[in-house]
Each structure stands twice: as C-alpha cells, then as structure tokens.
Amino acid sequence: MKLYNLKDKKEIVNFSEAVKYGLGKNQGLFFPKKLPIFSQKKIQKLLNKKFISRSQEILSILIGSEIKKKKIKDSVQSAFNFSGPKIVNITNNIYCMELFHGPTLAFKDYGARFMAQILSCLNNQENKSITILTATSGDTGAAVAHAFYKMKNVKVIILYPKGKISKIQKKLFCTLGKNITTISVNGSFDECQKLVKQAFHDQEIRKNTQLNSANSINVSRLFAQICYFFEIFYLLPENLQNKLVISIPCGNFGNLTAGLLAKSMGLPIKKFILATNSNNTVPRYLETGIWNPYKTISTISNAMDISQPNNWPRVEEIFYEKKWNIKDLKYGYVSENETKKNIKNLYMKYKYISEPHASIAYTVLKKKLKIDEHGIFLGTAHPIKFQNTVEQILNIKLKIKQNISNILHLKNLSYNIEPNFKILKKILLKN
Numbered sequence: 001m002k003l004y005n006l007k008d009k010k011e012i013v014n015f016s017e018a019v020k021y022g023l024g025k026n027q028g029l030f031f032p033k034k035l036p037i038f039s040q041k042k043i044q045k046l047l048n049k050k051f052i053s054r055s056q057e058i059l060s061i062l063i064g065s066e067i068k069k070k071k072i073k074d075s076v077q078s079a080f081n082f083s084g085p086k087i088v089n090i091t092n093n094i095y096c097m098e099l100f101h102g103p104t105l106a107f108k109d110y111g112a113r114f115m116a117q118i119l120s121c122l123n124n125q126e127n128k129s130i131t132i133l134t135a136t137s138g139d140t141g142a143a144v145a146h147a148f149y150k151m152k153n154v155k156v157i158i159l160y161p162k163g164k165i166s167k168i169q170k171k172l173f174c175t176l177g178k179n180i181t182t183i184s185v186n187g188s189f190d191e192c193q194k195l196v197k198q199a200f201h202d203q204e205i206r207k208n209t210q211l212n213s214a215n216s217i218n219v220s221r222l223f224a225q226i227c228y229f230f231e232i233f234y235l236l237p238e239n240l241q242n243k244l245v246i247s248i249p250c251g252n253f254g255n256l257t258a259g260l261l262a263k264s265m266g267l268p269i270k271k272f273i274l275a276t277n278s279n280n281t282v283p284r285y286l287e288t289g290i291w292n293p294y295k296t297i298s299t300i301s302n303a304m305d306i307s308q309p310n311n312w313p314r315v316e317e318i319f320y321e322k323k324w325n326i327k328d329l330k331y332g333y334v335s336e337n338e339t340k341k342n343i344k345n346l347y348m349k350y351k352y353i354s355e356p357h358a359s360i361a362y363t364v365l366k367k368k369l370k371i372d373e374h375g376i377f378l379g380t381a382h383p384i385k386f387q388n389t390v391e392q393i394l395n396i397k398l399k400i401k402q403n404i405s406n407i408l409h410l411k412n413l414s415y416n417i418e419p420n421f422k423i424l425k426k427i428l429l430k431n
C-alpha cells in the first residue's frame with residue numbers, strides 16, 4: 001500500500017515506512033493513496049467469516065504484498081488473541097458494541113497490539129533497536145505498554161498528564177518496569193502530546209534513537225480498528241444494511257477515522273455521529289466553520305480530554321476523497337451533568353452498567369437517532385477503569401476481576417517532570 005503525506009502530497013511512502021515513521025514531513029499524517037473498495041458480494045463473503053479470519057483477510061488486502069501474507073496473518077492472530085467485541089442490546093433499536101474485553105480493558109488493545117506485532121515483524125528484518133515514545137490520556141498508555149512489554153529491542157516511553165488518569169489506568173502501565181518507562185507530566189494531555197511532537201522534530205534525538213510513535217496517528221492502529229466495524233454486521237441479529245447509525249465517543253478521532261475508512265471500503269453503514277465532552281473543538285468547528293481550540297478541560301471522560309485532535313485532517317480527507325458531504329456527519333457534545341445522568345439512566349432503566357465515554361456516545365445517539373434507524377454506540381472502556389466515578393454515580397460497588405485486583409498493590413514506577421522539552425530530551429538521550 002502507498003500512502004501520502006497530507007501536508008506534502010509529494011511525500012509517498014509504503015505501509016511499512018508509514019508504520020515506522022509515524023508522521024511525515026512537517027508532522028503531516030499519512031493517508032492511503034487508494035483504498036480498496038469491496039463489492040457487496042465480497043462484503044457478504046467477508047461477513048460470513050469469523051472475526052479473526054475476516055480481519056486477516058481485510059488487513060492482507062489493505063496492506064498488500066509488501067508484507068508476506070503469512071506474517072500479516074500471524075500478526076493478526078497474536079494481536080487479536082483475546083475475547084473479541086461483543087454487542088449488547090440496550091433497548092429496542094439501541095445497542096452497545098463493547099470493545100473493552102482485551103487485556104487492558106479498552107478498545108485501544110486492538111490497535112496497539114496489532115501495531116506492536118507489525119513493528120516487531122519489520123524490526124526483526126532489520127535487527128535494530130527502537131524507542132516507542134507516546135503520550136496518553138489514559139488508555140493508550142496501558143494498551144501500548146502491554147502490547148510491547150518484554151519485546152526484544154524495543155524501549156517504550158509513555159507520557160501522561162499527572163493526576164488526570166484513573167487509579168486502574170495508572171496501575172495497568174506504570175507498574176510494569178522492564179522495557180517500559182512511564183513519565184507523569186505536570187500539565188494536560190495536549191502538553192504531553194506537544195512534547196512528543198517536539199521530540200520527533202529534534203534532530204539530535206532523531207540521530208541517536210530510532211524513534212517511533214504509537215499514538216493513534218499510526219496507520220497500523222487505524223487499520224486494525226477497521227476490523228471491528230465489520231464485526232458489527234456479523235454480530236447484529238438482523239439485516240441492518242443502510243439503517244445503522246454508529247455513535248463514537250471521540251478524543252483523538254482515531255475510532256471515527258477507522259469507521260469512516262470501513263464505510264469507504266463499502267461497509268453499508270448509514271451514518272456516523274461524533275460525540276465529544278466539553279472539549280468540543282470539532283462540534284464547534286462543524287457548527288461555525290472556525291477551527292478554534294480552547295484550553296483543554298479535565299472531565300470524567302478523561303480519554304477524550306483533547307482539544308486538538310490529531311486525526312481530524314484524516315476525517316476531512318476521507319470526506320473530500322469520497323465526495324461525501326460533511327453535513328452528513330452528525331455531532332454533539334455532552335456536559336458532565338448529562339454524562340452522569342445517562343450513566344444513571346442506562347443503569348436504572350436498562351440495568352446496563354456503563355462509564356463516562358460510552359455514556360457520551362449514548363447521549364448524542366439518543367438525541368439524533370430517527371425511528372427507522374438502528375443505533376450503536378461504542379463501549380470504549382470497561383466501567384471498572386472508572387471505578388470511583390461509576391460507583392459514586394450509581395451508588396453501587398463494582399465487581400473487580402481477579403487479574404485487576406492482582407495489580408492494585410503494585411508500586412508506581414513513574415518519573416515526574418514539568419512540561420519542559422529539555423527535561424524530556426535528557427531522558428530520551430540517556431535511555
């Protein structure tokens with residue numbers, strides 16, 4: 001597969017290069033030059049397959065011959081080697097697709113684990129050591145750390161905003177040690193992301209370390225996420241072609257990008273809804289046409305506390321390339337009170353225990369869904385990851401699975417730094 005840089009269309013790379021570089025010149029995002037389009041017959045054939053073998057086929061077709069088919073298949077097999085997506089019927093025409101049954105209890109396991117497999121496969125060919133440098137608003141860190149944990153020739157450095165991620169999120173990645181270094185930054189997620197971008201721009205660092213970002217800007221992560229949108233049609237009980245509306249809780253807009261890519265390949269999704277918390281740069285942009293990010297606000301849906309979403313240019317590019325009307329993209333943002341109210345409603349009315357991110361997607365879905373449509377909102381994280389918040393709102397005690405209670409006593413191994421690039425640079429050059 002060939003991809004171009006959205007900021008400089010003359011820069012063309014293949015898939016392996018896009019995975020290794022993360023970003024192109026001028027921090028431009030890579031975008032596929034040509035996406036495969038499946039006929040409806042081919043889609044039906046794919047939908048008859050089980051999740052892993054279907055995903056192997058989709059990713060093999062997408063990536064093409066530059067990586068051996070057998071290697072792609074093995075990568076998918078190892079990456080998706082956990083209990084896959086589930087769909088829960090909430091009420092009549094509303095469903096939740098739960099993407100949080102992986103090892104770190106959020107959808108990010110799909111992308112991070114596939115990326116780790118692909119990188120290790122490219123890396124083994126070259127036998128070089130690499131450093132994964134990534135910023136997290138909570139869930140990426142855990143998924144990336146676990147995906148690369150103990151992998152040969154890979155060092156992982158993860159930045160997160162101090163005090164802004166939940167206890168279980170932190171325990172899941174700041175306690176691992178070995179090839180995983182974690183750094184808490186006295187600042188917001190956007191500041192962490194900025195530090196990462198600066199590092200990628202720094203000639204001295206680039207010369208001394210083989211740097212890699214595992215953020216959702218990496219195409220391998222997005223491609224892996226395309227697969228579970230296909231699974232929706234496999235799991236749903238009836239034929240919902242062209243009636244299905246999918247509501248996505250958005251932070252960096254990776255999930256929405258993946259969903260739109262799936263649709264662009266021919267998957268008959270009627271439309272998408274993007275839902276944000278009060279960090280609503282995109283909803284305001286769609287309303288007014290003015291891109292005006294405000295300072296990031298901390299909310300209970302912390303994985304979405306992002307005011308400068310990295311993947312947005314890709315969303316626009318898909319609409320442009322496909323000649324779709326951006327007005328067909330529905331949107332909304334949700335206050336803290338409404339988020340809490342609907343966590344409560346989901347439980348009181350439907351006995352469904354949710355968490356802030358899914359609640360936001362549910363809230364906007366409920367407002368926008370028409371009677372002849374069927375709606376799915378994505379369950380992006382397991383409620384236990386937001387234990388305190390959910391327990392307080394619902395006034396219940398959540399059950400903690402054994403594998404989670406086992407990590408609760410582990411020590412936090414993180415460094416703490418100011419959001420100052422010089423300090424990060426020192427750490428990177430020492431490492």
Ligand SMILES: *Cc1c(COP(=O)(O)O)cnc(C)c1O
Binds near residue numbers: 108250304357380
């Ligand atoms: C990362 C994350 C999101 C946001 O997903 P994007 O792909 O960055 O838009 C939403 N919910 C949860 C729980 C997350 O971890």
